[in-house]
Amino acid sequence: MSVPLLEFRDVDVFYGPIQALKGISLTVNEGETVALIGANGAGKSTLLMSIFGQPRIARGQIFYRGEAISHKSTHFIASNGIAQAPEGRRIFPDMTVEENLLMGTIPIGDRHQKEDKARMYQLFPILEERRAQRAMTLSGGEQQMLAIARALMSRPKLLLLDEPSLGLAPLVVRQIFDTLRTLTAQGMTLFLVEQNANHALRLSDRAYVLVNGEIRLTGSGQALLVDPEVRRAYLGGA
Known part of the structure; x- marks a missing residue:
């Protein structure tokens, strides 16, 4: 069992x-x-x-x-x-999309950073388009995608x-x-x-x-x- x-x-x-x-x-x-x-x-x-x-x-x-x-x-x-995409998203508003993604690697280190970032951009193509924008400029839906992608960067x-x-x-x-x-x-x-x-x-x-x-x-x-x-x-x- x-x-x-x-x-x-x-x-x-x-x-x-x-x-x-x-x-x-x-x-x-x-x-x-x-x-x-x-x-x-x-x-x-x-x-x-x-x-x-x-x-x-x-x-x-x-x-x-x-x-x-x-x-x-x-x-x-x-x-x-275990990773969480919290209620209200709680992204880092003054950081760029890419910087927010990299924050997700803190629990595991940055060894897989490049390949995992590419995977997130494949999963959420809009984030790649917005990667240099500050997170506060994203729509609510884009911020939710970013919160999920950031959580996934820790390979949960x-x-x-x-x-x-x-x-x-x-x-x-x-x-x-x-x-x-x-x-x-x-x-x-x-x-x-x-x-x-x-x-x-x-x-x-x-x-x-x-x-x-x-x-x-x-x-x-x-x-x-x-x-x-x-x-x-x-x-x-x-």
Whole structure:
């Protein structure tokens, strides 16, 4: 039996007296795309950030490749194969596109810098056109592409994506998700936190529904797409 790439076991997280996550148990297996959907404020981003210890979990355990990482440093986690494209993108606005990409190599060093940069430009051709521009001059969609590309520059085994469609036009959202499909076809393991349930479930092998800090439903992406409760709550009843 294979060991999950990422595993939460009965994880609780608090912000002061407020419990944000309650007994969370989930797994992400190698080569899978797993989505976590839920309403704004359900605890999705907290769950993702807890992987890096921000915030630290209060109870339970998080495992990566069978090793407990709940009390490891952020640098240790990043240099051992987990990368994140965070909510709000958080690019370096005064740096050029190319300089932002190079920041992604910090966890692993610059040995593969040239070939990986070429791969990012193949994956996101617009970034090559904009490579000398300051990141603040990019559109929202281009900034999201840059955030994903920067994360990929660390050659992760697991890519975490926090709300990649947030604030983007529908056409750009489709472009982003088409690129994510390309990554999955290449064998990348994705853990996707997303309010856009339609796109997330169509992309994912499996998915979890988070409600008020608790996992309420789980199943294949296709099964949850047709689940009446999910359709009513997250797909506008369509």
